[in-house]
Amino acid sequence: MPDNGALPFQPVYAADHRRGHPAAPARNGAEADAFADAVTTPGRPLAGIVDGTGRPAADRLDVYRNTIVASLADALAATFPATARLMGEDDFRGAAVAFAVAVKPRSPVLSRYGAGFPDFLIRSGHVAPYVAECARIEYARVQAFHAADVAPLDPGRLGLAPGQLDRLVLTPHPATSFIPTPGGGYCAWRDGQPGIARAVVVTRPRMDVLVSPLMEPGARFARRLLAGMPLGEAAAVDGLDLTKVLAVLLSCGAFATFP
Amino acid sequence: MDRTAMLHPPFASPIAPRDGTAPSSRSEDGAPPGEWRRDVAGTATSSEGEAPHAFAAASAIPARAGVGLKLSHVDAILADPGRIGFVEIHAENYMGDGGPPHRALAAIRDVLPISLHGVGLSIGGEAPLDRAHLARLAALAKRYETGLVSEHLAWSTHDGAYFNDLLPVPYTEATLARVVRHIDQVQEAIGRPMLLENPSSYVAFEASTMDETTFIRRIVAATGCGLILDINNVVVSAVNLATRPEDYLAAFPLEAVGEIHLAGHAEDRDAAGAPLLIDTHDGPVPTSVWSLYETALQHIGRPVPTLIEWDANVPDFATLAAEADRAEAALRNAGAHDAR
Numbered sequence: 001m002p003d004n005g006a007l008p009f010q011p012v013y014a015a016d017h018r019r020g021h022p023a024a025p026a027r028n029g030a031e032a033d034a035f036a037d038a039v040t041t042p043g044r045p046l047a048g049i050v051d052g053t054g055r056p057a058a059d060r061l062d063v064y065r066n067t068i069v070a071s072l073a074d075a076l077a078a079t080f081p082a083t084a085r086l087m088g089e090d091d092f093r094g095a096a097v098a099f100a101v102a103v104k105p106r107s108p109v110l111s112r113y114g115a116g117f118p119d120f121l122i123r124s125g126h127v128a129p130y131v132a133e134c135a136r137i138e139y140a141r142v143q144a145f146h147a148a149d150v151a152p153l154d155p156g157r158l159g160l161a162p163g164q165l166d167r168l169v170l171t172p173h174p175a176t177s178f179i180p181t182p183g184g185g186y187c188a189w190r191d192g193q194p195g196i197a198r199a200v201v202v203t204r205p206r207m208d209v210l211v212s213p214l215m216e217p218g219a220r221f222a223r224r225l226l227a228g229m230p231l232g233e234a235a236a237v238d239g240l241d242l243t244k245v246l247a248v249l250l251s252c253g254a255f256a257t258f259p
Numbered sequence: 260m261d262r263t264a265m266l267h268p269p270f271a272s273p274i275a276p277r278d279g280t281a282p283s284s285r286s287e288d289g290a291p292p293g294e295w296r297r298d299v300a301g302t303a304t305s306s307e308g309e310a311p312h313a314f315a316a317a318s319a320i321p322a323r324a325g326v327g328l329k330l331s332h333v334d335a336i337l338a339d340p341g342r343i344g345f346v347e348i349h350a351e352n353y354m355g356d357g358g359p360p361h362r363a364l365a366a367i368r369d370v371l372p373i374s375l376h377g378v379g380l381s382i383g384g385e386a387p388l389d390r391a392h393l394a395r396l397a398a399l400a401k402r403y404e405t406g407l408v409s410e411h412l413a414w415s416t417h418d419g420a421y422f423n424d425l426l427p428v429p430y431t432e433a434t435l436a437r438v439v440r441h442i443d444q445v446q447e448a449i450g451r452p453m454l455l456e457n458p459s460s461y462v463a464f465e466a467s468t469m470d471e472t473t474f475i476r477r478i479v480a481a482t483g484c485g486l487i488l489d490i491n492n493v494v495v496s497a498v499n500l501a502t503r504p505e506d507y508l509a510a511f512p513l514e515a516v517g518e519i520h521l522a523g524h525a526e527d528r529d530a531a532g533a534p535l536l537i538d539t540h541d542g543p544v545p546t547s548v549w550s551l552y553e554t555a556l557q558h559i560g561r562p563v564p565t566l567i568e569w570d571a572n573v574p575d576f577a578t579l580a581a582e583a584d585r586a587e588a589a590l591r592n593a594g595a596h597d598a599r
Contacts, residue, residue, distance in 0.1 A: 031466070032385040035426065036417040048465040051533060052500030059530035060499075063461045063537060067424045075423070081278040104420035108379020108392060109354045111273040145276040146355025174356065207359050209276045 039064040040101075072100035075110045076117060079142050082189050083135040087127065095121060111146050114139055130194040133185020137211060140177035140202040144209045147175035152205040152253030166232030170225060170255045175204035178226045186213045199223065205253025212252040218245035226254065274330060274352050274360050318372045320345045320406035320518070322562035322594070324586035325374065326579050327570060333363045335576035340370040343583050345406065347374040347566050354395045368403050374518065374566070375405035379421060382441045382455070383428040384414035397448040407518060407564070409454035409487050410445065412438065412475065429464035430474040435481075442482040454517050456487035459538035460496040471496075472510035485517035490552045491544070491568075495524050495536040504551050513559045521548055521586060522568040541571035544582055552586070556593035565590060 038046040039061055051057035073096035077084060084092035099120050105113040118135035121127045152173055160168065179185070180199045187195025189211070197213035201222060204210065214222055217237045222245065224234035235242050249255065323344025326332075336346065346367055353360050367373065377396050380388060400408050413425035428434045445453050457475060469477075479486065488511065497504040523542035527535045544552075544567065556563070567582045 031429065032414065032417055036420075036422070039422070039424075039426065049462045050465055051529070051531075052463060052502055054465075055531065057462055057529060057531070060461045060535065063535070064422075064424055064426060068422045071423045075273050078273050078275045081275075104422065106419060106421065107389075108351045108381075108415065108421050108423075109395075110351065110423065111275075111355055113273065141276050142273060145274070145358050146360065147358060149357035149361075175358075204358065207362060 039068060040104075069097055069100045072105070072113065073097045076100070076114050079111075079114050080117065080135050080138045082138055082192075083121075083131060085192060086131050086134055086188055091126070095124065095126075098124075111142055128194070129183030130181070130185045130188040133179065133181045133183050134189040136179045137181070137185060137189045137200055137202060140179055141209045141211065143177065144175035144202050144204040147173075147204060150174050151257045152203075153250065153255040153257045155247075155250045157258065158250075166230065168231045169228055170231070171258060172226050173203060173205070173253055173256045175202075175209075176226065176254045177202040178223055180219070180223070181213075186211070201226075201249065201252060201254050203252045203254050210252050212248055214245070214248070218248070221245055222249060222254075225249070276359075318368075318404040318406045320372050320374050320564040322564055322590060324565045324567065324583035324590065326567050326583055328364075328367065328373075329573050330360065330363055331573070332576040332579065333367065337366060337370065342580050343371070344587075345372045345374055345564065347376050347568075350375050350377040350396050350399055351379050353399055364403060372406040373403050374407040374409070374564070375400050375403070377408070377410040378425070379415055380410050380441075380445070381414045381416040382410050382445070383412060383426075383434065383438055384416055384441075385437065386416065386418075388441050388444055389416065393445065393448050396445075397450075400449050407454055408445075408449050408451070409456060409518065411456045412458050412478075425458060427458060427460060427462060427464070430467040430469045430471060432468065435474060435477055438478055439481045442478065442484050446482065446484065452482075452484050454485040454487045456489050456520065457492050457511070458496070459489070459492040459499075461499050461535065461537075463500055470510070472507060472512070476510075476512045479512050479515045484515075486512065486515045487518045487520055488513070488516045488555060488563075489520035489522070490555060491520065491522040491524055491538060491540075491548050494547050494551060495538045498534055498536045501533075505554065508551070508555055508558055513555070516559060516563055519552065519555065519563050519565040520568055521552055521565060521582075522570075523548070539571060540568045542569070543578075544585075549585070549589075553589055553592075556589060559593070562590040562594045 034046060038044045038058070042065055046058045046061060049056065049058045049061065051060070073093060076096040076099060077092070080092070087095065099117055103116060103120070118132040118139065121135060122129065122132045150173055153170065158165070178199060178201055181197055184194025184196065186197040186200045187193055196215070198216045199214045199219035199222065201212045201214065202209065203212065217240045221234055221237050221240050221242070225231065321344045325343050325345035325347055328346040328348050336343070348364065353364055355361070364373070375396070380392060380396065382388070396408070399405070411425050412428065414428060415422050415425060428438070442453065442455065455475070455478060457471070475486065478484065493504045493507050496502070497507060521544045522538065522540045523545055525537045525539045525541065527537055529535045565586045567579060567586060569579055569582070
């Protein structure tokens with residue numbers, strides 16, 4: 001976990017806090033519904049919650065409310081550090097808390113939490129497209145980090161006859177993602193400033209996660225090839241330096257080996 | 260008091276790759292360097308062999324002190340594995356398909372036994388256990404021949420949403436039946452007894468019809484599971500619910516304890532001004548916890564595998580290992596008493 005202790009915690013729901021929501025109805029067999037509702041709704045009273053002496057103590061549910069939101073926001077901070085630098089720590093924390101309030105993980109495996117965070121940032125209207133692109137690169141890096149260990153395609157395997165080569169369909173490596181960055185997200189991720197790369201391929205051929213930038217028309221070719229288009233058809237792109245782009249994709253381990 | 264830094268773990272957190280672009284890396288747990296890396300095939304081969312389903316495998320956890328594994332400590336641990344007796348992992352951090360986390364874990368497993376500690380199974384939940392998640396847990400236990408498999412007396416998932424926190428259950432007959440059913444299911448999946456950890460409590464339910472130790476004792480009787488006695492949770496709950504930790508220990512089914520957890524906590528107050536301790540795992544084990552640990556070992560009368568949990572503001576390995584040394588000293592004392 002990153003140390004966020006120095007950051008101001010600004011819950012987006014502060015205005016609602018302790019305003020006195022109606023108590024959640026207590027239905028038979030629905031204690032968990034009521035409890036779940038209470039710990040995800042600041043200030044919502046919950047009957048039957050006491051301290052050790054029998055005194056009503058529903059205010060203590062704040063301990064759970066805080067952990068749920070802050071730990072999920074911390075999880076996002078661990079996945080999206082460059083995005084946080086681009087936005088500034090305070091703005092990022094606000095966005096992460098808002099996302100944590102709005103979107104709960106569907107699994108306890110938190111490496112997959114935040115898939116929707118880049119789009120959430122764009123929908124907020126407060127960030128430039130390159131910020132969301134940077135976030136997509138970071139999410140793809142985490143997925144690549146945890147992806148299956150598969151040998152990347154050895155370029156020597158491509159020594160096929162021209163007719164076979166045209167029809168060849170390559171399988172992306174399990175770690176590989178193609179991320180368009182028309183807004184300049186690659187350089188924003190790398191340098192903190194938007195730049196001209198049109199897309200990146202995120203890969204992990206062995207243990208290190210790689211982010212390889214692509215310009216047009218190579219980006220278009222890579223997108224088509226990684227989407228499963230046969231090599232000949234994918235390469236039908238004006239101005240493509242096929243040898244050069246294919247060398248980039250092979251050297252970064254974008255494809256899985258084939259039988 | 261600002262509770263920003265006062266989360267009460269263990270909750271899951273993603274292990275992210277090293278933030279290679281950062282001016283100064285903020286991640287304490289990024290991708291580790293390469294000395295301990297082995298090739299992919301080696302990892303797969305060593306992990307897919309037949310795993311014993313016996314409780315006392317070669318991988319059994321010794322009655323020594325262990326630490327919660329952080330990727331940033333892997334090199335230091337591999338350089339001197341005998342410094343600690345075992346490592347414990349949060350299962351959810353190793354549920355990806357491959358990559359550096361599994362590479363690191365395989366290297367660790369070659370030199371130390373691993374204890375598997377789940378935080379997300381939601382054993383106290385109203386819904387049936389997530390079968391896919393249980394299968395992932397069982398697969399990890401098998402792959403790394405983990406000496407222990409443990410989970411919490413808590414729930415964390417509701418209506419498919421995961422809250423990343425350990426939420427409390429009321430101690431009623433209905434909850435008991437549910438928890439027993441779920442533990443039976445876990446033990447069937449892993450093919451051996453699991454350990455269940457006592458919770459840190461911040462509230463009590465008026466609906467409860469029995470106390471926590473009775474509830475836990477009945478779970479043990481019904482399922483045959485073992486227990487993690489989390490000493491810090493005992494201290495935290497006792498302060499928060501105005502009870503005496505010594506009374507809790509006296510009533511706890513100590514004969515079923517297979518592991519002890521030690522950690523630090525933070526101090527807060529509730530709206531009425533009553534003291535409220537938060538189970539933060541963010542610092543050294545405090546005196547109150549060490550003291551109760553020694554008492555517990557005396558009552559138990561045998562050394563028990565003991566984990567130092569330090570999950571936030573994680574220190575360097577030397578600091579963590581010094582905490583483990585202190586626990587080992589107490590364990591040696593317990594062993595000496597045991598021998599007499």
